[in-house]
Structures are given as C-alpha cells and as structure tokens.
Amino acid sequence: MHSIPSVRTYVTVWAILTIMTFVTFYVAQIELGVWNIVVALIIAFFKMMLVVLFFMNVKADSPLTKLFAGAGLFWMVLLLGQVMLDYFSRDWMPGGKFW
C-alpha cells in the first residue's frame, strides 16, 4: 500500500504539536487585541494540518481521499465564512458593526 513513516517522523510531529500547545497557551496571556484569536486559530490550524498530513497519513493517501479530506476543510470555510459575512454585517444586532 503506502510507504511506512519512520518513528522519528511521528515523534518529531508530536514534539512540534506539544511545543505549539505551550506557545498558544503563553501567547494567550499577552494582550494582542483582536490578534489574540487570529494567532490562536493560526496555531490550531497548523496543528490540525500536522495531525491530518502525518498522523492520519493523508500525505500518502490516494488523490481521491485527499480530495475528500480537502472537501471537509472547504465546507468548514464556506460555513464559517458565510456565517461571519451574514452576522458581522447585521448592524441592528450586537456585534454586527464589524466593518
């Protein structure tokens, strides 16, 4: 089927994930205003990609599986993007005057 990743690869990914957890924990204590959530989500996204590509081994999966995994991500982007476009522009609601 696919080539088998080495133990070293898995342990490296684990180490990066653990370091990223500490980074997100400490960055959250620093006042960055609106950027706190942006940094937190970028780190979470990076961690997700590591888990998907290496632990779930999508990197070595068939193109069809890659397409399906990408479809899940695309659907989340659509959902959250449309929700934010809608609710962040309802200026008669709290939090609606985002721009």
Place this chain on the structure above:
Amino acid sequence: MADAHTVAPEHEQHSPYLRHHFDDMAQQFDSATLGMWVFLLTEIMFFGGMFGAYTVYRNMYPEAFASTSQFMNPKYGAFNTAVLIVSSLSMALAVRAARLGQQKALQLFLVITMIFGLAFLGVKAFEYHEHWVDMKVPLFFGHWDYHEAPQFARPAQIMFCFYFFMTGFHALHMVVGVGLMTTILVMARKGTFSPQYFTPVEISGLYWHFVDIVWIFLFPLLYLIGRTKQLI
C-alpha cells in the same frame, strides 16, 4: 459442482480478508479509508454546526464570552491537550506496528492510547465536577446571578451552554473512541491483524485523530479567550 467451483490458482493466494468485490487488498484498503473519511465529513458537519453557532454568539457578546472563559482553568485545558497529543502519537505508532506486523508493540500502543484517553476523560470529569460545585451547570442557572458581572449574566449562561455541549459531545466521542480501542485490542490479541490486513486499526486511528483535532480547536476557543483581561 466441484468442477464449477474449482478455484483458480491465483485466488488461493488471496488473503482470507479480501472481499470478492475488490480487485486486491490495496483497493479494499483505499475504499475503507475513503469510507471512513466520508463518515468523518459528517462529523465535521456535526461539530461544524456548533463551531458556527459559537462564532455567532461570541461575536454578539465578546466581553461576556471573554469574562466567562475565565471560569475555565487553562492549565487543565493545556494539560489535556498534551495528553491527547500523546495518545494520538501512540495511536499513530500502533497503526505503524500493525503495518509492520509487530503484534506486541501494536497491543502495547493500543493500551497506551486508551490510558491517555481515559486520563483525558478523568481530567474532564474533574473539571465538570468543579463547575457543578460552582453551580455553573445549566441545571443551576436559576441560582446563578453572575454577581461578578451582572450585566453579563445571560450571555455567560449561553457561553457555559456552548462549553458543556461542545466539550460534552467531544467527551462522548472520546468514550466511543476508547470503546473502539477495546474492540481493536481484542481483535489484535486474537491475531487478526497482519501487514496484509490492518484496516480496522487504520480507520479507528483516523477517528481517534479526528477527535484530537476537534479538541485542538476547542482548547483555544473555550479556555484561552480573555486571559489578558481582568473582567471578573
């Protein structure tokens, strides 16, 4: 009859786990993996709805969500994140052991995965107990006036509902995951798996990693908002 069912020589070499509607083990494996991903897509939609609702309400009540988040202890959250990441590592190593046919290592890594999964659930139960004692559970909302910041009382309750629903469904997935691991461990002990056939280990691993990913997002969104502000 015997003649009609005479098996062609190449069929005799097939793994007993190869179903007749697949060409070979690789095709069967890819189909199973793809099927599991389809299931995971429905799980993304399931959790996605909750993340979408969270986005809407947090945008409506940003200060209230930030101040309510200070009732969650981020040290427990960070510890649990680390615990889940270790369990994911050991799950990945279990799949690797199964592919290499290392039976003892497979069983060992499955047990480690379960131990760390149960440790996560233990910490979660401890946190829930603290919230229960502090009357932060929806059941006690009538007795909670949120005197720390009365203007946030209602949205604070909404925030706690999101907290319990999202972490609760995540914890439920963890319980199911531990059940899956138990099944896989029993199958592994019976010697079901070999380098030719390890599909159940692989797709259970996909599920376990997915549940890990959900927590990777829950941790910053529930525990780490409003850490820089002293609102309560």
